[in-house]
Amino acid sequence: MRFLSVNADCFLIELVSLEETLALYNTLQNRPLNGIKDLVPAAKTILVFFNEIETNFKTLVASIQSLKVDAGFERSGQEVIVPIRYDGEDLAQVAELQGLSVVDVIRKHQQSVWNVAFIGFAPGFAYMSSPDRPFTDIPRLTVPRKKIPAGSLGLAGRYSGIYPKDSPGGWQLIGTTTEKMWDLARKNPALLLPGMTVHFEDVTHRPTTVNIAQQITRTVEPKQSVPLFSITAPSLQMLIQDEGRFNQTKLGVGIAGAMDVSAMHSANRLVGNPTDTPVIEVLNGGLKAKLQHAAVIAVTGAISNIRVKFADGQTADFASYQLIDLDDGDEFHIQPPTAGLRNYLAVRGGIEVQPVLDSASFDSLAVLGPEPLKLGDTIYQGRVKVTNISINEVAQLNLPKVGDLVELDIVMGPRTDWFEPDSIDLLCQQEWLVTNESNRVGLRLSGAEPLTRKISHELESEGACIGALQIPPSGQPVLFMNDHPLTGGYPVIAAVAKHHWNLVAQIPAGCRIQFKKIAELTDFENKR
Numbered sequence: 001m002r003f004l005s006v007n008a009d010c011f012l013i014e015l016v017s018l019e020e021t022l023a024l025y026n027t028l029q030n031r032p033l034n035g036i037k038d039l040v041p042a043a044k045t046i047l048v049f050f051n052e053i054e055t056n057f058k059t060l061v062a063s064i065q066s067l068k069v070d071a072g073f074e075r076s077g078q079e080v081i082v083p084i085r086y087d088g089e090d091l092a093q094v095a096e097l098q099g100l101s102v103v104d105v106i107r108k109h110q111q112s113v114w115n116v117a118f119i120g121f122a123p124g125f126a127y128m129s130s131p132d133r134p135f136t137d138i139p140r141l142t143v144p145r146k147k148i149p150a151g152s153l154g155l156a157g158r159y160s161g162i163y164p165k166d167s168p169g170g171w172q173l174i175g176t177t178t179e180k181m182w183d184l185a186r187k188n189p190a191l192l193l194p195g196m197t198v199h200f201e202d203v204t205h206r207p208t209t210v211n212i213a214q215q216i217t218r219t220v221e222p223k224q225s226v227p228l229f230s231i232t233a234p235s236l237q238m239l240i241q242d243e244g245r246f247n248q249t250k251l252g253v254g255i256a257g258a259m260d261v262s263a264m265h266s267a268n269r270l271v272g273n274p275t276d277t278p279v280i281e282v283l284n285g286g287l288k289a290k291l292q293h294a295a296v297i298a299v300t301g302a303i304s305n306i307r308v309k310f311a312d313g314q315t316a317d318f319a320s321y322q323l324i325d326l327d328d329g330d331e332f333h334i335q336p337p338t339a340g341l342r343n344y345l346a347v348r349g350g351i352e353v354q355p356v357l358d359s360a361s362f363d364s365l366a367v368l369g370p371e372p373l374k375l376g377d378t379i380y381q382g383r384v385k386v387t388n389i390s391i392n393e394v395a396q397l398n399l400p401k402v403g404d405l406v407e408l409d410i411v412m413g414p415r416t417d418w419f420e421p422d423s424i425d426l427l428c429q430q431e432w433l434v435t436n437e438s439n440r441v442g443l444r445l446s447g448a449e450p451l452t453r454k455i456s457h458e459l460e461s462e463g464a465c466i467g468a469l470q471i472p473p474s475g476q477p478v479l480f481m482n483d484h485p486l487t488g489g490y491p492v493i494a495a496v497a498k499h500h501w502n503l504v505a506q507i508p509a510g511c512r513i514q515f516k517k518i519a520e521l522t523d524f525e526n527k528r
Contacts, residue, residue, distance in 0.1 A: 003061045004414035005522035006047065007495045009037075010465050011057050012414040013046045013064065018117055018129055018158075020069075021046060025118075027070045033063050040249050040463030041118040041194070042487050043127070043157070047463030061524050078196045082162070083203040084110070084153055088173035090141075094155060098135055106202060108134040109174065114160055114198040119190060119252035120461055120487030123366045124164035124182030126192035126252075127461070133158065140458065140489070144170035151177045153200075157460060160200075162192075165367065170489075175204075184356065184368075190251045225352050225380035228295050231373060232331070233288035238373035240351070241344075242278045244482070245359035245369075254486050255466070256363035259440060259505030260342055262396070263301035267346035269390035270298035270323055277350045277384050278360040280373065282343040284508070285336035293381065294327045296348035302340030302506060303399055307333045321393050340399035340506035348389075350382025364440045365483040396503065402510035405431065408500045410469065413521040415459070415491035419471070423451040427469075427493060431512040432477065438509055442470075443479040445513065450475025451493065461487040467496035467504070469515075479504065479513075 001024075002014040015021045025041040028048075035055030040047040050060055086106045095102045114128040138155045145168060148154070152163045154171025161171060164181035181191050192198060231238070241264065244257025258264035258281055265275040280287075285304050299306050299320050306318040311329030318324050320343070326332065334343050353360040353370050362369035373379075400406045416424060432445040451471050464470065468480040470490045479496060480488075481504065496504060497518060507513070 001065070001525070003057075003064075003522075003524040005057065005411060005519065006414050006492075007411055007465050007467060008498050009052050010047060010049045011060075011522075012462065013048060014414075015044050015046075018043055020044075022117060023069050023071065024064075024067075027067055028064075030070065031067070033060060035060065038247060038249055040120070040486055042120060042462040043117075043159075043460035045462040047465070049465075057522070078193075079199065080192060080196055081199045081201050082177055082179055083201045084175040084177050086110075086175040086202060086204045088153060088175045090154075090172040091174045094135075094138060094172050094174055097138060105135075105174065106204070109160070110200050110202045114200070116192045116194050116196045116198060117159075118194055119192075119250060120463070121161075121252065121485050122164055122167060123252045123368060124190040124192070125161055126181070126190070126194075126198075128160040128192070128198055129158055130160075138172055140170035141172065144168055148173065149176070151179070151181070153177060157458070164190075188251075189357075194250065227292045228347060228351070228379050228381050229289040229291045229293075230378045231287065231289050231375055233286065233333070234373070234375045235282045235284060235286035235334070237281075237283035238287060239281045239362045239364075240278050240353050240360055240370045240373070241281045241362065242360045243276045244361050245357055245363070248357050249486060251357075252486055253357060253366060253368065254363065254482075254484065256359070256361040256366075256369065256440075256482050258344065258361070259482055260301050260344065260502045262502045263342070263344045263505075264346075266321065266390075266393040267298050267300040267344040270300070270321065270393050271296055271346050271348035272386040272389045273346060273348065273350055273384050274387075277346065277382070278353050280345040280351070280379075282334055282345060284341060285334045285343060287343075287345070288331065288333045289379075291326050291328055291330045291332075292378070295381075297324050297326060297332070298322065298346050299324075299334055299343050300346075300393065300395070301342050301344045302337035303395055304337045304343055305335045307335060309333075321395055323389060339401050340396075341508045342505055347379070347382070349386055350384035352380035352382050363483050365485060396506065399506050400503075400508065400511050402508050403512075405512045405514055406503070406507055407514045407516055408504065409497040409518045410494040410515045411497055411519040412494045412517060413492075413523075416493055416521040417523075418453055418455040418459070418491040419493055420452050420454045423453075423475075424493070426451060427477075428515045428517050431514055434507055434509050434511045434513060436509045440481055440483040442481050442484055443504065443507065445477045445479060447476060451477070453491070455491075459489055459491050461489045464488050464492055465495060467498065467501055468492045469494045469496070481505070
């Protein structure tokens, strides 16, 4: 058992097998240790998040080392039958890799019992392993597909998995199902949960059936909320965000939430809201809106001018981090930032929004939460209890502009030792360009010289945190941000320190990044 540093509030436990991993995970679930906030189990690892005020890395390592681990993973006793049409486009290739006929691949897969080990990659994506071990490990595709349809059944390594939504992926596809793996209308949105047993039913030669939902007529109560303003010109992206979605990792759901949490908190304090009140995250300015009711707003984050056209025709300019009192008929325009990338718009009293899985944040990877705002949408008054306004909020100093060099502190680990020594040095020696492909999932970086690995074999999926620097085969880092997948199959060489996450949220494409190492990889090993 190894304990590898990841960031200030998390570390990775590496074990020798899936069975040992699930046994320890089960033990930590049944006998929780003080300070542990969340656990992300994967193939041979558990990512542990903890409260830095209540405990620390070394204390938890000692506590876990002294645990008497349960004998095995506790199965839920629930069994699920999933109908499969074995019509996947990689079926013949899998048969060839296994030295079997297509008929034998179908038979062995369908007759095996599959257990849900963990959820990762995307909400509702269940990693299923079989004690029957019907196949030897199956390699991922050399070139991942850009889009795999929802309901596709794939194989990779020792696992079966069904894609819950259209998404990119590199698993070998052998079939399809019409069952929904992820449905928010269900009490448990994920059809398959850890501990369940899955049986696949071969329906390849049966007629295809489509379930038609029964139409239900509901009495709609008249909306009593007060309309505040309507969007008359959109920005590149307008998302409702709060602090994020916590303790949903069992469903494969990540945190999401405001990219620049500090700016979100400031916006709410400026208007007298609780700091966790949902706000509107605006990408690169551009949002215009017209008031339908009096409102007090504040805009924080990126440095932008807010131009107001009052109902009487007069105009005025307001700075970021300034309280703005508006009336019915007034219009405001958040102009493109002169520094930074994301603005945060707060309204006194909050905005009306329907939470999804206990959060009002939109997750762009999972496509989960309140829908992104668009032209013509109306924002309604919330019912948040307000307090006194704050007059002490200020912007981050020296927010980056296009072309700037930004220095980010990093913590090495957990897979630093997978890379050549020269590449470990190169990570901090050369500058990395932030490309236009960057988004809320992560910043895609480009360096003159790619990083090279010392260990070349595939890494089994393992948990990753915000700030993780994942290195794909190209050798060009991807800096994971709020909407990143819970688990990934490429090694993470280091992670951006927590105190720089808000800064990362404000880095526009065209900036350059210089990494500065502030902590080496910490590696404790328990040889028991």
